[in-house]
Amino acid sequence: MTGLVLKDIRKSYGPVKVLHGIDLQIEKGEFIVFVGPSGCGKSTLLRMIAGLEDITSGEMQIEGERVNEVPPSKRGIAMVFQSYALYPHMTVYDNMAFGMRIAGEDKAEIDRRVRAAAEKLQLTAYLERLPKALSGGQRQRVAIGRAICRNPKVFLFDEPLSNLDAALRVATRLEIAKLNESMPDTTMIYVTHDQVEAMTLADRIVVLSAGRVEQVGAPLELYERPANLFVAKFIGSPAMNIVPVTITEAGRRTTVSLGSAGGTREVVIDVATPSDHVGKKAWFGVRPEDLRIATEGEKNLFSGVVGIVEALGEVTLLHLEELAGDEPVVVKLPGIVRDVKGQTLAFTADPAKLHLFDADGHSYRKS
Numbered sequence: 632m633t634g635l636v637l638k639d640i641r642k643s644y645g646p647v648k649v650l651h652g653i654d655l656q657i658e659k660g661e662f663i664v665f666v667g668p669s670g671c672g673k674s675t676l677l678r679m680i681a682g683l684e685d686i687t688s689g690e691m692q693i694e695g696e697r698v699n700e701v702p703p704s705k706r707g708i709a710m711v712f713q714s715y716a717l718y719p720h721m722t723v724y725d726n727m728a729f730g731m732r733i734a735g736e737d738k739a740e741i742d743r744r745v746r747a748a749a750e751k752l753q754l755t756a757y758l759e760r761l762p763k764a765l766s767g768g769q770r771q772r773v774a775i776g777r778a779i780c781r782n783p784k785v786f787l788f789d790e791p792l793s794n795l796d797a798a799l800r801v802a803t804r805l806e807i808a809k810l811n812e813s814m815p816d817t818t819m820i821y822v823t824h825d826q827v828e829a830m831t832l833a834d835r836i837v838v839l840s841a842g843r844v845e846q847v848g849a850p851l852e853l854y855e856r857p858a859n860l861f862v863a864k865f866i867g868s869p870a871m872n873i874v875p876v877t878i879t880e881a882g883r884r885t886t887v888s889l890g891s892a893g894g895t896r897e898v899v900i901d902v903a904t905p906s907d908h909v910g911k912k913a914w915f916g917v918r919p920e921d922l923r924i925a926t927e928g929e930k931n932l933f934s935g936v937v938g939i940v941e942a943l944g945e946v947t948l949l950h951l952e953e954l955a956g957d958e959p960v961v962v963k964l965p966g967i968v969r970d971v972k973g974q975t976l977a978f979t980a981d982p983a984k985l986h987l988f989d990a991d992g993h994s995y996r997k998s
């Protein structure tokens with residue numbers, strides 16, 4: 632069954648167009664994450680689903696019913712905000728019960744739902760506390776618990792972890808993953824800036840840019856087969872290295888010429904290109920983690936002097952400088968790599984891991 636349908640959804644604030652026609656079909660029970668740069672329209676889209684913003688044009692359906700004109704309280708949605716939005720003078724129990732009391736639910740049923748949600752989120756011991764006596768992570772769990780009690784068809788999260796410190800973020804992210812598993816019929820839509828949250832929580836990620844959908848797909852599909860340069864650079868950290876090239880041989884595999892005067896070299900990529908694209912400019916991409924030090928005599932992709940070295944423990948990032956006419960390149964090597972600063976090193980990669988985009992930024996690898 633379809634959980635949510637968005638048909639050509641547009642949003643303008645007066646003359647300012649913010650969303651330019653969003654089409655999406657979300658299955659019931661799916662976990663969808665919206666990502667994109669600041670200002671791309673993620674929160675606006677989420678708030679339109681919640682009914683907190685009018686829809687300028689287009690149609691929105693929740694479980695088959697048109698909801699454009701349906702008020703927020705009647706849409707069967709619950710929203711969790713970055714700021715938690717708890718009532719400071721009410722206990723955890725009352726915060727969670729509040730919405731159901733307003734809706735006139737039966738007292739015993741309210742008690743059953745509050746206790747079930749508290750159990751699920753390990754909040755039972757805190758039911759009589761006020762929010763000020765809770766940690767940030769516990770407060771956010773109360774906000775999530777309050778949303779669960781409403782038994783929503785669609786659960787909306789607007790950057791729920793961004794006020795938490797790093798360790799709590801990880802713990803609460805796992806709570807949300809468990810919650811999702813325990814509510815297989817509830818559709819979840821989650822807005823975040825955080826790549827790890829997007830990659831680990833989503834069934835599918837929607838990448839937005841300037842009010843348009845750039846690509847929709849499973850996390851690893853976006854990572855392995857980005858549809859365009861925008862997605863290639865946005866998904867993955869550090870970002871994919873992108874350098875301008877010229878296509879010298881087209882066909883089932885493609886040869887490109889990399890570098891400029893003095894440093895030109897040919898590279899074969901496992902990507903098909905039309906024969907009339909020989910001579911065209913294109914963009915070659917390789918992820919930092921797909922580069923490895925070339926063995927002696929092996930053909931290299933990049934050779935340069937190692938500048939800044941960032942040792943993160945589990946990986947080491949090398950920033951290559953003085954490449955033969957290329958843009959700066961970042962390499963991510965596993966583990967700790969010592970004493971490489973200032974050395975000239977050559978790097979290569981598996982041809983299947985290389986990416987090629989046409990002059991307009993569309994991937995040649997059809998996904």
Ligand SMILES: Nc1ncnc2c1ncn2[C@@H]1O[C@H](COP(=O)(O)OP(=O)(O)OP(=O)(O)O)[C@@H](O)[C@H]1O
Nearest residue numbers: 644647649667668669670671672673674675676824
């Ligand atoms: N009430 C408003 N009036 C005019 N413009 C608005 C209004 N609300 C949002 N916008 C504009 O709409 C665009 C999208 O905003 P939105 O908050 O949805 O972006 P976002 O992707 O969620 O950004 P962020 O990640 O920074 O929260 C922005 O350019 C913003 O300035």
